[in-house]
Amino acid sequence: MKWIRTVGTAVAALSLLASGSLVAGPAQAAPGDNLAWTATASASYTSPWESVAAVNDGIDPPRSNDTTNRRWGTWPQTGTQWVDLTWTSTQTVRAVDVYFFDDNGGVRLPAAWRVQSFNGSGYVDVAGASGYPVAVDRYNRVTFTAVSTSRLRVLLTSGAASVGVLEVKAHTNPPVDPPPTSGWNPPANLVTPLNEVWQHYEQTYPQLHTFRNYGWDQVMANRGYLNYCVRWDSPAPVSAALRDQIHAALARQVKKWTDVMVGHNAWPYGDVPVRVVGWAVRDRNQLQWSDNSVDIYVNDIRENAPQCAEPCGRFFNQNGTYPNCPGGVARHYDMSLWLTAGMGGGAGGDWGQRVGSEYFVNNINAADMHIVLHEIGHSFGLDDFYDWTPTGVGGFLMKAGSAAQITEFDRWMFRDWWRHLKGRYGY
Ligand SMILES: [Zn+2]
Structure with missing residues (x-):
């Protein structure tokens, strides 16, 4: 037809x-698979007007002060906060990308963060972490020794204010940064x-x-x-x-x-x-x-x-x-x-x-x-x-x-x- x-x-x-x-x-x-969107998100605390589901809804934020899409934020809580991704089956994860929420007010970049996996009895830091960058308006990537787990935690320590996250991506094979833009060739x-x-x-x-x-x-x-x-x-x-x-x-x-x-x-x-x-x-x-x-x-x-x-x-x-x-x-x-x-x-x-x-x-x-x-x-x-x-x-x-x-x-x-x-x- x-x-x-x-x-x-x-x-x-x-x-x-x-x-x-x-x-x-x-x-x-395949390279570049983001496992996060097949997980269920939960958190230590979520401000009533924010949504923890924001962290794995697949929306790439336009900026850290995103006023359009839903967000996960913990105001007025401070100190140690976390967001978890829980899968129904075991995943192999080698890298995590985190886009932080920062509204220049009650929610700011964290002082520090790290990734932990659930080992059956508790959460432990992933091994071999490449480092934990903290930057606005971009994804912050950490790579580490592959871990097999059904529960992954992003642990945040607050800095100047409460903390929050707009999006988390978890990868088996992290995509390389997109190559320089090429035109029609x-x-x-x-x-x-x-x-x-x-x-x-x-x-x-x-x-x-x-x-x-x-x-x-x-x-x-x-x-x-x-x-x-x-x-x-x-x-x-x-x-x-x-x-x-x-x-x-x-x-x-x-x-x-x-x-x-x-x-x-x-x-x-x-x-x-x-x-x-x-x-x-x-x-x-x-x-x-x-x-x-x-x-x-x-x-x-x-x-x-x-x-x-x-x-x-x-x-x-x-x-x-x-x-x-x-x-x-x-x-x-x-x-x-x-x-x-x-x-x-x-x-x-x-x-x-x-x-x-x-x-x-x-x-x-x-x-x-x-x-x-x-x-x-x-x-x-x-x-x-x-x-x-x-x-x-x-x-x-x-x-x-x-x-x-x-x-x-x-x-x-x-x-x-x-x-x-x-x-x-x-x-
Ligand atoms: Zn056809």
Whole structure:
């Protein structure tokens, strides 16, 4: 089916036969993974008007005196304060980045800080710490001997006033600082086909430049993350473990695209966390967990499938405000991962990605879930190539059936979208 785009809607469909070979294998931790956003945050004390959830909400603060996003602060407490990240399973952590809260008043930089891990009976300092810098308006990184733990503590000693933190990142493989910004510099052999692709868009889609819900718009509106709803369109039960695996697999696939941008042409983010904020089902009993880590929507049916509440969905609120979403912006979802029992192939657009629930679950540890990757490509504006091939390029992911992973040409087509859209965001 051809990609159809109307006002407020981008829909793409793909039929892939089972002949497409899957690259299956153990999931690998990719460089730059931030583990913090899969943890639950808690603290020694939180001022009633602040929020400890701020420390791992994935929002990169604009400055230490952030007056826009939620914050964790301890005013009027002083002395030793801490914020903990607790995971449901053991994590390997080698580095932590901390962005301190400093409002130049009651909350200031700490006099000192350190990272501790829980060893089963108590908290101990991590070994081999590289040092604990204390600076405003930036992340402060410490690297240390790898530690396996499910509970990590950032311990702060107050200085001139109370202390606070805006964001914490925990890494298995810390990303290097983004390399110096490079401009538009595709390989010479790709210049012609890339120009052909962009001209094709211009000729095919009258709303190319006015459409405002590409994945790019979503990431930039959030300042660097994506929230998802899982539409579980299947009678099968889902365990807490499967829920977390689905989240991890989705995040891995999205990361394969967003990592293409790191350090390129003024792209402002090192990583783009993916969070699942909601699950939609027909029957609550299908979901075999009782914790409240995600919002659950029961029997809200659209397109004959469960969906998360429309007031929380970006597709339905494209100005990016969510006045009727109970959890507000923090609990909104940008896209849906729509998993349909018995479905072959897939579909993708600004609303998210749709694939078979069996396909997704059966390939949950695959390095490249190629149908999902292809559909995510559509969510970021990439087109299908059913009826033409750009000059001089062979197989690539967006030409369905001709590649099972993101290729060099796919990467440059992706970057070309940023080249053409970045002016929207002031870059
Ligand atoms: Zn397609």
